[in-house]
Amino acid sequence: MSSPDTTLSAPRTFKPYPQQRPLLKVWLAAVLVLIAFVVVPVFGNDYWLNAILIPFLVLSLAGLGLNLVTGYAGQLSLGSAAFMSVGAYATYNLLVRVPALPLAVDLLLGGLISAVVGALFGLPSLRIKGFYLIVSTLAAQFFVEWIFTRVSWFSNDDTSGVLSAPRLTAFGWKIDTPAARYLFVLGVTSVLFILAARLVRSELGRRWMAVRDMDTAARVIGIPIGRTKLLAFALSSFVTGIAGALWAFAYLGTVEPHGFDLNLSFQVLFIIIIGGMSSIGGNFLGAAFIVLLPILLSNAAGALATVGIEAGQLQNLQKILFGTLIIVFLIKEPDGLARLVQTVRNRLRDWPLRA
């Protein structure tokens, strides 16, 4: 038997790159946190906060949720909007019917209720495999939309069909300015992202990827497939549910069933395709894309008008662009922007040593 290979553990003698300088990483992270938590809310203007940053954060969170079940565990879900809806309605009912509970608890419980619903609609995945599974999540999508429309109890018997989001307060702090809402969303999103990053690197994350890559082999080595899949649906819906609550309360300001339709599910799916499936950071990239592209387009409306495309058609142009990008990404870079960014970073790291 050959002796163990030790050449790769010899210390490097050239100047270390930032990846190997933990102190630099800590500084960069600190600067980022400072900008995100202090600079932006203090100096940011309302438009940016309301129309760009808040939806960006919430959509990143929704993308994270979907990524857990579809990107990591390989179970395709087209029902993200439905689970967002469950989280929103659950949190709404708790806020309105049990006002004694603090906001954090309401969110947590809303997420848990969404998790249970998610696990329920994930049960078929124990028998149905691959592409056929979209039937279950599509059923969830249509059923949830229907039940929140029909059963008025969920809407606190409000007849208008569109509920206005109640005032949010946390620890006595009134969350009623754009900056306050932004900080609240940022806080929740950060916590969930950190937890999710740890989760996917744990044994459960590994089991999810095993089930995704080859579930017959996973079964043979003793991984409990059913439990693993259900946990994927449950945890994914937990995150997605909280994202839904944030979407309704911190962004839209309203809660209505048709705000969580199939189109939103598609949007979230596009976020993870473009951002990168089985990636944590990629969700931010994908969400940024989805949020910024329409804005870019409407800003370019003047230029587009000269080519004969009127403003009313911008939405159609957007559709074409999204569709094309999906296909391009699927063909060229199936691991999304996250992989693209990593490739660029690696190239920059080697430059100018590359010939």
Add this chain to the structure above:
Amino acid sequence: MGFFLEVLVGGLLAGVMYSMVAIGFVLIYKASGVFNFAQGSMVLFGALTYVSLVERHVKPVLAFGVTLGALVLIALLIGRLVLRPLVSRPPIVLFMATLGLSFILEGAAQLFWGAQVHGLDLGIDDKPLNVGGIMISQFDIFAAATAGVLVIGLSLLTNRTRLGLSLRAVADDPLAALAIGVRLPRVWAIVWALAGFVSLVAGLLWGARLGVQFSLSLVVLKALPVLIIGGFSSIGGAIVGGLLIGASEKLAEVYVGSLLGGGIENWFPYLLAMLFLLARPVGLFGEPAVERV
């Protein structure tokens, strides 16, 4: 009893329309192994193009021909630019690509022709006929008849002609078909052209019924449960599945829906499909794959 029959017949006839759209899916699945989510958008594109041409005083027959040509061209482009690069990828990836395609086609169709609703007149009166005490729409009968002709034509084509034989060979094992000299690109082109034809016919019929508008592309969401029940690769299955979904949907809406407040037709077919899948994961007519480890 008469009312029940009326609802049933109405449901069956609606089911015929579903079947027609589903057949388009089956054709593409047999040839390219992919569930073409963009089929609905192709239906919309076809109907929209036809209607817009007719509104611009193009003769219906010519409009039909031009539209068919456009659809076939689109189908070929899809094959070349989208399906070929993705040939070895898992079905989920292909499905997501067709999702992207559907967005492109929808956006393009409405960018080109505008987003208003168009009425489509095929020259058939929608006066209800009284058949043995039950009221049946004339239009539905015409649609059913068209579907019948289509199915018979396709069956004859598949089972009695050489082309049909090549088609079945390709569907069964593309590599083996290649080995015996079948020209794959030609067969694929023909199948996609056929699917385009079926889509156009379905689009015209649906458009005449509902008006040609964006929601036409949502028929794909109705076709999925049909295919799940009937299997993705069987035309007969598409018929049976379509009839089943159509009938059960209408019956459920009337008898169960009244208890639940109505509007259940969106999710009921999916619930049905899910139950079917749990009982028989390959659909009524699908072939179970023997997994060799």
Add this chain to the structure above:
Amino acid sequence: MTTSSNALLSLDHISLSFKGVNAITDISFAVRAGEICALIGPNGAGKSSLLNVINGVYQPQRGSVHFDGHAYRRMNPYHAAHSGIARTFQNIALFRRMSVLDNVLTGRNLHRRSTWLEQTLNVGRARSDETVQRSYAEVVIDALDLQRYRHTTVGTLPYGVQKRVELARALAAEPRLLLLDEPMAGMNADEKHVMAGYVLDANTQFGVTVVLIEHDIGVVMGLSDHVVVLDYGKKIADGAPAEVRSNPDVLAAYLGTRH
């Protein structure tokens, strides 16, 4: 021939058929604890099917499997894994998008002592559990000389290395019985020699009983203590390598003079 009394694994009159085609007909044999047993025979003789019966992927129509003192009329893969049976596959069943280390760590899943919640929040048994699992994974990676590939995505590795990773994943589970389906397929003479060394290490260093399917007679003779020969789904010889080699039925099956 091994008697059932000191056998770790014994098969009793196993018969398996697929839709009327008989894959295996009335096969019985026993494997002693600690030995390396080779299953040989012409292609299509039913060897892979037999392994699939042992770890529960296929259910035999007749017969039973006795493992570690328990009799199983019907085994399933999950149960087999938990009883201490691990295996590799003919067509490499690795998790292609994960690294070598992650693949080997999945093999440790049966030995995990902390829950996902503990691991996410890094509380309770999570830290010590992770250390234990990683240490053992490193032992296995070390034993199979996979250190340099530790963080490489498995799908990008050469075929021979992938086969080693699959063996590592199986060993990481600390099994009692290891089923190897053609572990040396597609390798040249040198690679086979090296792989045979690893299989021997699995048996001696890790104390695992091995049942392997192999075509190379040289490897079989050198490596195994016990040989079982199959042909057309039936057992035609069973004994020490030397006796099997000179068995006229075996010679006839390989040279095709009978039938």
